[in-house]
Amino acid sequence: MDNNPAMKTLDSAVEKYGGKKEALLSIMHEIQKAQGSISEDSARYLSQKLDIPVSQVFSAATFYRAFSTEPRGKHHIKVCTGTSCYLRASEKIFERIGRELNIAGEGASEDGEFSVEKVRCMGCCNAGPVMAIDEQICEDVSAGKIPDLPKQEIIGEMTHRKATTVIKKYREDK
């Protein structure tokens, strides 16, 4: 199992924090970033490495929205459904994105490029409805502004002010 590249990133993450139990969440953040999810194998391996029961790792991985036990897409879209954004019809935005990317509910698209998730409040209610693509917050999104365009343009059109940076980032990644 140690030769597995996924487990190697895990090893280096554990190493970085000196193998301390208290660093569990920090290590899990690193794994989530590198692998896109906290998989069952990772959780079991991590529990062995840190000498923590698997149940504790599982509990933390399912409790915090920052982690996911299901694999996420290369680009992770978070749609805010907190009170303020909800009242500005963020559910419709979520539905629209799902339709465009062919994702039923929360989860990842078939090609593994995108995943969508509903989140509660991202702390910028004044700019709502908001969504975030990867770590980039997009303000004042509305469902009407999402046209039927090829995928890379969808992201641009979905956002108002911060659109250009997101498209650029996406194209560079490609």
Place this chain on the structure above:
Amino acid sequence: MPQLTIDGKQITAPVGATILQVARENGIDIPTFCHHEALEPWGACRLCIVEVDEGSRTRLVTSCNFPVKEGLAVTTKNKSIIAIRKMIIELLLTRCPNAQAVRQMADKLGVTGTRFPIENEFCILCGMCVRVCKEIVGAQAISFASRGGNKKVASPFFKRSGDCIGCGACVYVCPTQCITMNDVTEATDVYAEGTEQVGYARVMNNWRTRLPLKVCKSCGNPIAPEFQLQVLGKKAGLAPDALDLCQGCKE
């Protein structure tokens, strides 16, 4: 030794005791759902709320984890406390309308029905099973998964738990009896090629875990899960063959 009053009754309480302990020792009943003497207070069910008066103002606290203080005046029953308890039990009744313990408690508190759309759960998320597994058994085989409306008690990844020793402590403490285990005489493994009989086993239904039972070397009757005997034997520092015989054959 702090002096306090509970429902007007003058009581001298031991240092470090909680309001709930002192009240129960003095014959004052406070309903609880997530409290067990052997476990650390948890304060999850909120049924044990009482009103405390520390001199300047009154406030509502959970009595199970509130330590007694000098001059504390506690009220265990008044209009607002009863209203809150009724609300809590009504919500529990909504979630678990078929759990006997919940129905009995609702009956005791005078709640006959619920005005919300009912569900059919049995677990009230009191956390006693999780806590007994951690604090008493030390196995930590189960934990809470997710949060909010999706919160549930589960084994890791909803699969067989490698840490479960099949002791049944969780079955014993569960107030709603929604955790079950049973011993089977002929457990079967099913493969694509066919089935294999694996003999005596203990099945922990909720944790999707099956543990083979060790049989007595002399009479061939099942004793306890093999893994449990291994763990306990190691903990107690016994010789590897110390637990090979059943109680009857030992005598």
